[in-house]
C-alpha cells in the first residue's frame with residue numbers, strides 16, 4: 101500500500117509529496133524533511149565525504165545459537181506480557197521486527213532467512229541474528245551487528261544513538 105503525505109521542505113520551503121510506505125518510498129530522493137531537489141543536492145554533496153564507520157554483520161564468537169534461541173524465547177515472553185498489559189488497559193501493543201533480505205535457492209526452493217535477536221544479560225543493547233536455510237543444509241550461523249571503522253579496520257558492537 102502506498103501512502104502519501106504533503107511536506108514542506110525544511111531547506112527551500114517548497115511543498116512536496118513524501119511517501120512513508122509503498123514502492124515510491126524506496127527512492128533515495130524520498131525524504132521526510134527535504135524535497136527531492138534538496139535531497140539530490142545533499143546526496144551529491146555527501147558523495148565527497150567518505151563514510152568512516154559502517155554497519156556490518158560478522159560471525160559472532162561471543163554468543164552461541166542456543167543462547168540466541170533462549171533470548172528469543174525470553175523476548176517473546178516480554179512481548180506477550182506487554183501485549184496482555186496493554187489489552188487490559190484497552191490499548192494495542194505493536195511490535196516491530198527487522199526484516200533481512202532473504203536468499204533463494206531456485207533449484208531446491210529453499211530460502212535463507214535471518215532472525216534478529218536483541219542481546220540480553222551481559223550483552224544487553226547489542227544486536228545479534230541467526231542465519232539459517234529452511235532446508236537445514238548447514239548449521240545456523242550466528243552474527244553480531246558491528247561497527248567497522250574503515251580508517252583503523254577496528255570492529256566494535258554497533259550502537260544506535262537516540263535522536
Ligand SMILES: [Zn+2]
Pocket residue numbers: 109110111112113114134135136137138139
Ligand atoms: Zn527543498
